[in-house]
Amino acid sequence: VNSVYFESKNLESLRENLDGSNIKKKYRLRWYGKINIIKNSNFEIKSKNGSVNSKKIYKINNLNTKFTKKNLNLIHSKLSKKFNFLKNYEIISSTHYMRKYFISINNKIRATIDNNIFYKNLKYFHDFNISKFDLNPIIEIKYQTINDNEVRSNLKNLTLRMSKNSKYFNSILKNS
Numbered sequence: 001v002n003s004v005y006f007e008s009k010n011l012e013s014l015r016e017n018l019d020g021s022n023i024k025k026k027y028r029l030r031w032y033g034k035i036n037i038i039k040n041s042n043f044e045i046k047s048k049n050g051s052v053n054s055k056k057i058y059k060i061n062n063l064n065t066k067f068t069k070k071n072l073n074l075i076h077s078k079l080s081k082k083f084n085f086l087k088n089y090e091i092i093s094s095t096h097y098m099r100k101y102f103i104s105i106n107n108k109i110r111a112t113i114d115n116n117i118f119y120k121n122l123k124y125f126h127d128f129n130i131s132k133f134d135l136n137p138i139i140e141i142k143y144q145t146i147n148d149n150e151v152r153s154n155l156k157n158l159t160l161r162m163s164k165n166s167k168y169f170n171s172i173l174k175n176s
Helices: 012-019 069-082 084-088 145-155 167-173
Strands: 002-008 023-031 041-049 052-060 089-103 109-121 132-134 138-143
Touching: 002 012, 002 069, 002 167, 012 023, 012 167, 052 069, 069 084, 069 089, 084 089, 089 167, 109 145, 109 167, 138 145
Parallel strands: none
Antiparallel strands: 002 023, 002 089, 023 041, 041 052, 089 109, 109 132, 109 138
């Protein structure tokens, strides 16, 4: 899984995360497969309102390019033509990881396990090849709010430590 994150000039998304805001948005370009080849990508707008997360996904058909520092302006330019508000944003970082998918027997609950995570700071580092690695896997459990009691009941005996995590935030923090 590969994602390139867009951020406003005043770091609005990062500030929302640091402030613990209950209402926030993130913008990213996502593609699957090889890190260095962007194809079959989607532009995603992730929103959070309280404890409810949502995601709008837009298929990007006209972007088949190599993921290189040289092409960051091309990527931004093509996406800004389709999403005019991105003219006020810039590419700031990227995340890359392996993901495994799981689904419950009743199809109500999904889980993902992400590992081999690494981040690139695309704004503040001049060397595109510098990456920061995260050795901790991330498990996410995804479900509709109507299933919250069922999920919490089933997970109460697990010894996993539940915590807030943002790969976007980590891509900035771990590369500073």
